[in-house]
Amino acid sequence: MSKLPRSRKSRTATKAGELCPPPQSHTPAKEPDFFDQPATDHLYFLDPVKTKQKLTECQDQVEKLRRELRNARDRERRQKKTVQCLLDDLRDKNMLSEELQQKLDFYSDLPVKLLKTDHAFTSKQREFALTLHLHGPKAYKYLREQMKIPLPHPHTLLKWLQTVDAKPGLNTSLLDLLQRKSLEDHHRFGQVCLMLDGMSIRKQILRRSWSCMPWRLYMSAVLRLCVSPWMVTYPT
16 A cells, blocks of 8 residues: 655745635626615515515404404394384284284384393383294294294193183273373374173183182183274183
8 A cells, every 4th residue: 555645744845825816616606686785775665474474464454354244243133123023024924914913013013132041021122022923933933043033832831821810700800901001102002892792611620729719610611802902802
C-alpha cells in the first residue's frame, strides 16, 4: 500500500498558502431574483392567507345575520297568526261547518301563540277549545296533530267539563255566564235569547253522586251546551 504524501508544514509554505488567492469557480454567479426581494415600496399589499381568513369570518357573520332575520320573521308571522287563520284553513279543507264557523268567529282575534301549555289557559281559550272539540272533533284533531297547534289534550277537556254542573234541569252555570257577559259588555250581551229544545231521553246509570241526589239517576245520554254572543241554546 502506498503512503499518503505528507503536507508541508514549514513557515515558508504556510505563508505562501495564505498569500495565494482562493480558486475561482467556473459556474456563473446567480443573479438576484426580483420576486424574492421583499416589497418595500408597496407596503399596502394584502396577505392572501389573512384575506381568506377575513372573508371566512365575514361569510359566517352574514350567515348568522340571515338566520337571525329568518327567525325574527317567523316569530312575527306566528304572532300575527290568529284563530281566524286556523278557521280559514279548516274551511278550505271542508272540515268546518257554517254553524261552527259562526260560533267560533267570536274567538277570531285570539292569538294562537297564547295557546302554549307553559301557562294556565284563560277562560276564553277554554271556551274556544271546548266549542271546537264539541262540534268539530276531526278539525280539533287535525289542528292538534297535523298543524301542531298547542291545543289542550282531550283528556284535559274532560277534566274541565267535570267542573260543569250537568245535573238534570236548567243549567244555572249558563245563566251565571250570561250575567257575567252582560256586566262585561252590556251593549253586546244586554239582550239575549234563551231557547229550549227537546231530545229523546234514554235510561242511563250514573256512578257519581252529587249533593242531595241519589246514586241511580236517569240522565240524558247527550248533553249539548252552545254559547254564542247573541244566542244561547240548551237542549233538555
